[in-house]
Amino acid sequence: MNERLESVLTFFEKTLPSYYNSKEIRNSQVQMAVNIAGILSSNSDYRSILIDAPVGTGKTFAVLVPSIYNVKKEQSKKIISERVIYATASLNLQAQLRNEELSILQKLGCLNSFLIAKGQTHYICPKRLQQISISPMKKRHLEDFCNNALEGERTEFERKYYPLDDKTWSKINLESQSKCKHCDLEWACPTREHRNKFNDMRHQVVVTNHNQLIQSVLNVLDYRAPIIDFNRAGIVIIDEAHEFEDACLSQIAQQVTFNSIIKWAKETMYEYKIKSAVRVLKNSTDRIRRKLDTSSGRHKLGLTEKEALKEIQKILEEYQSRQLAYQAKKLFKNIEDYDEIERVQVVIKNALNEVEYTSWINIDENKNDSIVVVTKKFKSEINKIINELSRKNKLIFTSGTLAVKGSFDHLYHSWKGKPPSSTTSILTTVFNYSEQAIVYLPKHIPDSPGLTSPMFKQYCDAIGDEIYELIKITNGRTLILATSHKQMEMLYNYLQPKLSLLNIKFLKQGQKSVELLSEDFKQDETSVLIGTGSFFTGLSVKGKSLISVILCKLPFPPKDDPFLDLLAGGDDYNDRMEYVDIPRMLIKLLQAGGRLIRSIKDFGCFTILDPRVHDKKKGYATQVIENLKQQKYRITTERDEVKKFIELRMNMKKYPSYPKYKRDKLSIPESLQRDEYQGIVVNLSSSQDKFSVQVPSNGNSVFTPKQLAFYREIRLKLGMNDKLLKTIKDPFGMLKHLYQLAIKKEFPIDVLDTFPYESEEQRQNFQRKIKDNNSPSKVVSYILSPKEIKELEKNWAKPKTGIK
Numbered sequence: 069m070n071e072r073l074e075s076v077l078t079f080f081e082k083t084l085p086s087y088y089n090s091k092e093i094r095n096s097q098v099q100m101a102v103n104i105a106g107i108l109s110s111n112s113d114y115r116s117i118l119i120d121a122p123v124g125t126g127k128t129f130a131v132l133v134p135s136i137y138n139v140k141k142e143q144s145k146k147i148i149s150e151r152v153i154y155a156t157a158s159l160n161l162q163a164q165l166r167n168e169e170l171s172i173l174q175k176l177g178c179l180n181s182f183l184i185a186k187g188q189t190h191y192i193c194p195k196r197l198q199q200i201s202i203s204p205m206k207k208r209h210l211e212d213f214c215n216n217a218l219e220g221e222r223t224e225f226e227r228k229y230y231p232l233d234d235k236t237w238s239k240i241n242l243e244s245q246s247k248c249k250h251c252d253l254e255w256a257c258p259t260r261e262h263r264n265k266f267n268d269m270r271h272q273v274v275v276t277n278h279n280q281l282i283q284s285v286l287n288v289l290d291y292r293a294p295i296i297d298f299n300r301a302g303i304v305i306i307d308e309a310h311e312f313e314d315a316c317l318s319q320i321a322q323q324v325t326f327n328s329i330i331k332w333a334k335e336t337m338y339e340y341k342i343k344s345a346v347r348v349l350k351n352s353t354d355r356i357r358r359k360l361d362t363s364s365g366r367h368k369l370g371l372t373e374k375e376a377l378k379e380i381q382k383i384l385e386e387y388q389s390r391q392l393a394y395q396a397k398k399l400f401k402n403i404e405d406y407d408e409i410e411r412v413q414v415v416i417k418n419a420l421n422e423v424e425y426t427s428w429i430n431i432d433e434n435k436n437d438s439i440v441v442v443t444k445k446f447k448s449e450i451n452k453i454i455n456e457l458s459r460k461n462k463l464i465f466t467s468g469t470l471a472v473k474g475s476f477d478h479l480y481h482s483w484k485g486k487p488p489s490s491t492t493s494i495l496t497t498v499f500n501y502s503e504q505a506i507v508y509l510p511k512h513i514p515d516s517p518g519l520t521s522p523m524f525k526q527y528c529d530a531i532g533d534e535i536y537e538l539i540k541i542t543n544g545r546t547l548i549l550a551t552s553h554k555q556m557e558m559l560y561n562y563l564q565p566k567l568s569l570l571n572i573k574f575l576k577q578g579q580k581s582v583e584l585l586s587e588d589f590k591q592d593e594t595s596v597l598i599g600t601g602s603f604f605t606g607l608s609v610k611g612k613s614l615i616s617v618i619l620c621k622l623p624f625p626p627k628d629d630p631f632l633d634l635l636a637g638g639d640d641y642n643d644r645m646e647y648v649d650i651p652r653m654l655i656k657l658l659q660a661g662g663r664l665i666r667s668i669k670d671f672g673c674f675t676i677l678d679p680r681v682h683d684k685k686k687g688y689a690t691q692v693i694e695n696l697k698q699q700k701y702r703i704t705t706e707r708d709e710v711k712k713f714i715e716l717r718m719n720m721k722k723y724p725s726y727p728k729y730k731r732d733k734l735s736i737p738e739s740l741q742r743d744e745y746q747g748i749v750v751n752l753s754s755s756q757d758k759f760s761v762q763v764p765s766n767g768n769s770v771f772t773p774k775q776l777a778f779y780r781e782i783r784l785k786l787g788m789n790d791k792l793l794k795t796i797k798d799p800f801g802m803l804k805h806l807y808q809l810a811i812k813k814e815f816p817i818d819v820l821d822t823f824p825y826e827s828e829e830q831r832q833n834f835q836r837k838i839k840d841n842n843s844p845s846k847v848v849s850y851i852l853s854p855k856e857i858k859e860l861e862k863n864w865a866k867p868k869t870g871i872k
């Protein structure tokens with residue numbers, strides 16, 4: 069059996085069950101691991117795979133195990149060092165990886181070392197700490213932390229001391245890595261020290277987030293250093309990949325907040341004029357905000373806003389044309405201030421360029437509104453990012469909600485095509501939803517009147533009453549998903565006194581870091597947690613701590629969202645619904661519901677508090693119901709039925725089990741059905757049109773490992789595959805090939821100088837031959853599989869014809 073396949077099967081059939089002391093083996097988990105092993109095999113022509121792995125598949129182990137096998141195999145060859153980059157969209161998933169899968173793989177001896185590389189804002193900045201005024205005791209604790217921290221990360225502080233609220237943290241975290249360049253605390257800074265390790269190749273797995281990975285690609289495309297060096301990876305896993313295009317947006321978009329325009333206006337001597345133009349923008353956003361039913365959103369620039377921006381642009385141009393720039397530059401204490409004014413000017417200029425850019429006002433729930441500008445070629449930019457990532461890596465996109473209605477077309481629509489050499493896989497769920505879950509769609513819930521309506525409080529109280537009744541049925545154990553911070557606050561204030569009378573702990577997003585809040589929720593079985601965005605994904609709570617998920621409103625994308633217009637790219641209404649709006653809504657809905665059932669023993673109720681789901685005139689309502697039915701959820705409109713279901717399941721002694729695992733039910737990819745190349749190089753000597761075969765008895769190849777590594781590295785850097793060409797006959801042929809490629813592609817490294825020669829004599833000899841354009845040698849090399857070598861050995865003495 070193929071060694072890679074055998075190793076993966078052994079892990080899932082023996083190692084993992086014995087670690088958990090269980091006989092449970094999940095078909096879909098093993099199938100996913102096998103599919104990934106197939107892609108990573110050197111026999112495979114695929115470079116990327118998209119896998120829809122429903123909740124319960126156990127996708128993290130399924131993706132990590134074959135990937136780590138690959139890295140170890142590569143490292144053992146000592147030809148070139150590889151690692152796995154695992155990018156997630158949520159902090160919760162990063163925490164889960166650290167505390168569960170990666171730790172277990174370490175304990176089992178499958179993994180030597182891994183590193184969590186969070187986004188910069190999760191790390192403390194001792195410099196900023198010096199500058200803020202907070203209570204002396206808190207400051208002392210934070211300073212102690214800076215002196216002793218391992219990573220300088222927020223959760224590390226909270227574990228050691230106490231929770232910090234979001235507001236305090238935002239004053240002391242690392243705002244921009246560029247500030248570290250000239251920092252006098254650089255050498256005593258735990259954050260800097262930890263972030264410097266992001267590219268330490270000793271870590272076989274690096275866990276990061278989408279944003280940091282995408283920013284690294286953009287840096288490379290712009291000839292700057294990446295934060296995470298993905299070009300030395302080998303395997304890049306993009307988990308929660310349904311969020312990939314949103315993450316691309318946050319990195320590609322140019323953004324400037326109204327407050328920062330005012331801040332920099334002070335430096336231009338035109339403060340008054342700019343402030344009055346910004347006031348027009350702010351008045352305008354206040355008007356928009358009053359109409360929105362969520363606390364944040366994107367709003368197309370209207371005539372009034374465009375006029376205000378033109379006014380600011382005119383002032384900034386005047387500022388430059390009077391040649392004050394140079395003088396102003398001298399006045400600034402920090403050159404970065406001047407650069408920032410220039411950046412503001414570019415963003416405003418682009419916002420007014422409607423031919424090349426799409427722009428909007430970003431309405432922020434904390435009132436830090438901004439102008440956002442994105443190139444109209446946004447989808448091509450996503451395509452470029454994916455191509456760059458796959459140039460030197462095998463790419464794995466996965467998520468529990470990647471496919472919609474059995475198709476990935478909505479992704480290809482946004483990514484402007486399929487990833488290079490890609491294949492797909494949709495796994496079946498391991499759960500029995502009809503037995504394990506009930507969906508409750510009450511009919512008596514009022515319509516949401518909009519966030520700024522005076523009726524909003526009344527509406528929140530009404531849904532608060534329904535939530536309270538449900539919490540009494542489940543005795544806590546509930547996750548409430550609000551659609552805005554305002555709704556979350558109102559529900560929290562309404563329910564908090566009632567729940568404290570029931571002796572139920574009520575947790576709210578923002579009280580402490582997401583990671584610690586999730587831990588508290590898991591540990592206190594009857595607690596209730598209310599949150600928004602980040603709790604739709606990533607939160608994984610098995611068992612009776614979470615038996616009720618309540619979604620306060622259907623998660624429709626906002627109407628007239630300019631970003632979705634950009635993704636739609638001029639589609640007609642039906643196509644836009646098909647490829648953009650409906651997939652987004654269904655994905656979010658399934659994600660919310662997906663928090664409920666995390667194992668075969670789990671059960672619970674998924675409630676949607678939105679009367680629109682019953683409106684049959686609305687096409688989307690039918691789609692929602694159909695989608696829930698497709699998942700085999702049982703649906704009710706009666707609370708009493710929920711009560712009966714929960715009571716029955718709470719008292720149930722016997723749990724259902726996963727479908728029985730059978731190895732012969734697996735579908736084995738073609739690439740794993742035969743042996744792989746082992747990297748053994750044999751010499752084939754040629755004489756005219758006949759070839760005789762010589763397998764080196766001492767096991768040496770005609771190339772040194774360093775030469776092979778150099779060859780691979782240069783070919784990959786030039787955007788080519790790294791296979792050894794059959795026409796390359798010996799080290800000289802290798803050098804000649806690389807030299808010609810480098811000249812053709814204007815590669816900046818001098819390969820003649822950097823090629824790993826075996827001796828000084830060889831260096832001089834090869835360089836002279838290259839210069840004389842003298843070709844040569846009658847030895848050819850070919851990488852053979854063990855089976856092929858045996859075949860050749862059998863016919864050892866016989867001359868062979870035509871082996872190439």
Ligand code: SF4
Pocket residue numbers: 192193194195196242247248249251252253254257259260
């Ligand atoms: S090195 Fe960076 S993170 Fe550390 S104190 Fe300086 S600016 Fe802050």
